[in-house]
Amino acid sequence: xxxxxEVDGVSVSFDGFRAINNLSIQIGEPELxxxxxxxxxxxxxxxxxxxxxxxxxxxxxxxxxxNISLLGMSxxxxxxxxxxxKFQKPTVFEDQTVRENLAMALRNPRGPFAxxxxxxxxxxxxxxxxxxxxxxxxxxxxxxxxxxxxxxxxWLEIGMLLAQDPRLLLxxxxxxxxxxxxxxxxxxxxxRAAETRAVVVVEHDMEFVRxxxxxxxxxxxxxxxxxxxxxxxxxxxxxxxVYLGRS
Amino acid sequence: MTxxxxxxxxxxxxxxxxxxxxxxxxxxxxxxxxGVMSTSFVKTLGKTLCLCLIAVAMDVVWxxxxxxxxxxxxxxxxxxxxxxxxxxxxxxxxxxLDSFASQTIPPTPQEVTDAIGNQIFGVVGSSEFPAxxxxxxxxxxxxxxxxxxxxxxxxxxxxxxxRSRVTGVYLSxxxxxxxxxxxxxxxxNDSGLRGNNGLSGLQNIPGFEDTPQSTISLAFFYAxxxxxxxxYVLFAWITSGKMGSVIKAIRDNESRVRFLGYHVESYKLFxxxxxxxxxxxxxxxxxxxxxxxNPAEIAPIxxxxxxxxxxxxxxxxxxxxxxxxxxxxxxxxxxxxxGAPAIPLGFYxxxxxxxxxxxxxxxxxxxxxxxxxxIGGLFDYLVRKPS
Numbered sequence: 169x170x171x172x173x174e175v176d177g178v179s180v181s182f183d184g185f186r187a188i189n190n191l192s193i194q195i196g197e198p199e200l201x202x203x204x205x206x207x208x209x210x211x212x213x214x215x216x217x218x219x220x221x222x223x224x225x226x227x228x229x230x231x232x233x234x235n236i237s238l239l240g241m242s243x244x245x246x247x248x249x250x251x252x253x254k255f256q257k258p259t260v261f262e263d264q265t266v267r268e269n270l271a272m273a274l275r276n277p278r279g280p281f282a283x284x285x286x287x288x289x290x291x292x293x294x295x296x297x298x299x300x301x302x303x304x305x306x307x308x309x310x311x312x313x314x315x316x317x318x319x320x321x322x323w324l325e326i327g328m329l330l331a332q333d334p335r336l337l338l339x340x341x342x343x344x345x346x347x348x349x350x351x352x353x354x355x356x357x358x359x360r361a362a363e364t365r366a367v368v369v370v371e372h373d374m375e376f377v378r379x380x381x382x383x384x385x386x387x388x389x390x391x392x393x394x395x396x397x398x399x400x401x402x403x404x405x406x407x408x409x410v411y412l413g414r415s
Numbered sequence: 416m417t418x419x420x421x422x423x424x425x426x427x428x429x430x431x432x433x434x435x436x437x438x439x440x441x442x443x444x445x446x447x448x449x450g451v452m453s454t455s456f457v458k459t460l461g462k463t464l465c466l467c468l469i470a471v472a473m474d475v476v477w478x479x480x481x482x483x484x485x486x487x488x489x490x491x492x493x494x495x496x497x498x499x500x501x502x503x504x505x506x507x508x509x510x511x512l513d514s515f516a517s518q519t520i521p522p523t524p525q526e527v528t529d530a531i532g533n534q535i536f537g538v539v540g541s542s543e544f545p546a547x548x549x550x551x552x553x554x555x556x557x558x559x560x561x562x563x564x565x566x567x568x569x570x571x572x573x574x575x576x577x578r579s580r581v582t583g584v585y586l587s588x589x590x591x592x593x594x595x596x597x598x599x600x601x602x603x604n605d606s607g608l609r610g611n612n613g614l615s616g617l618q619n620i621p622g623f624e625d626t627p628q629s630t631i632s633l634a635f636f637y638a639x640x641x642x643x644x645x646x647y648v649l650f651a652w653i654t655s656g657k658m659g660s661v662i663k664a665i666r667d668n669e670s671r672v673r674f675l676g677y678h679v680e681s682y683k684l685f686x687x688x689x690x691x692x693x694x695x696x697x698x699x700x701x702x703x704x705x706x707x708x709n710p711a712e713i714a715p716i717x718x719x720x721x722x723x724x725x726x727x728x729x730x731x732x733x734x735x736x737x738x739x740x741x742x743x744x745x746x747x748x749x750x751x752x753x754g755a756p757a758i759p760l761g762f763y764x765x766x767x768x769x770x771x772x773x774x775x776x777x778x779x780x781x782x783x784x785x786x787x788x789x790i791g792g793l794f795d796y797l798v799r800k801p802s
Contacts, residue, residue, distance in 0.1 A: 247676035248676045261668065279678075
């Protein structure tokens, strides 16, 4: 396992509030990592910083084999570097079919003219079928994604991430609002994805994290409080105090 | 390739068929046929086709890409001015040369230029040719300007606005400000484009002085119909397939598209610029049929009307824009032209010239609230019959 992403001493404040405070975290490849923490711990801001939505005030973020810096890159450039993101609320393009959603995400040239003259290929179609099969939406390819159930939308979005073929997947609360059966499928999806790439799951739900059975990072007030297996961090007294003890 | 594209888009085929039929019917009714349709009505229909073309462009930029531009009529006007400069120059040159022809001593080129300048700019108290008229003696160059000036303006404006991530209502305000600034500039007498007099006599096509207006009007009608057909196919092609998918996605959730790795700004710039160029081409065909262009045509209200046409016709479907533009603009000229009978209420008489705008405004509100798909939405009932 080599280090894919290294966040080093990153801080960011909004109107004087320190959302992220000297945060350092390393993600390997392949790896499945869960990031947990109470509300306001900076989980979503952490993702915003990596994907270029929020610019940090200080710190370094290095990426990949050539240790390039992600700071100063736009969202689309970072996405093309191989970082995919799934939002907390399922955000698929509801007006378009499942196939169109997946086709848009497929790893192909992204420039306007390349897209304008894009021709459908057999490999592309096969890849879409393959992903649809994996996310359990093979029968829904021609349906408008707005007609899908909540869980199916979440899977479609994970499918879109897989279609992007990223090296790092950032997944924000994938299990929110899902039934138990849906959760199981989601766990399997993420575990399988993590066999070949890095997957970071931000999650609230301890039960879901336990099922992922991976290394856990606990965030608190914008920095890392504890890191290790779930059993290890849940036994940690500081974690119990700030997080588990509260609920 | 094109074949399969048209086959996959039956609505485009239907549109082209309808447009062809319309062209044949108008020809048959005009002076070239049985002669029951007046030349001025042929011109009205030709102008309406140009409005349909700009409406289609507006639908792509607004209905598909979600950019409510209130500046596309400015591009339309610039196209009209660019072609109008040549029309006016060439025609004045003809008149001036004719008047010199009776003299025994041939005039020097300087005398000719001065006389043309005096004819064109006398109305604003000048006889000098402003720098922007440098190419007005060349039809080819002016036609290039029809495309280049709005294209570059849209490119520059769009680049500045989109890279600063100005979106939504703020972008609309910005485009409106651009339009207003342009109109106010053109209203000035020293703008070089004859201030509020505008350019006139554009219906007289140099080189075709002996051709009757009935023939010229039909020629422009055909040119407009061809432009609408080509523009429609171009935009149908752009909005279908993956490009259409991406720009609709930008409309629905711009930041999500960014995280998919698409450079959203480039797409918006592409759509904004190409629609501006098509709007300008529509304008270049419109004003020779209208005969006159002045800065009032460019005023922000025109671009707002454009948005109203597209909303009433139905956003996000190209034929909806065509229907909206044709229906509302023809209805508007009927009401404001005194065609609609006044309604006496006893205590008050409803004059449609005054009340038409109220009616239009109410229809716009009603469509927005109760029928967001517009008139074009009716076609959904035709296509999707209950099984």
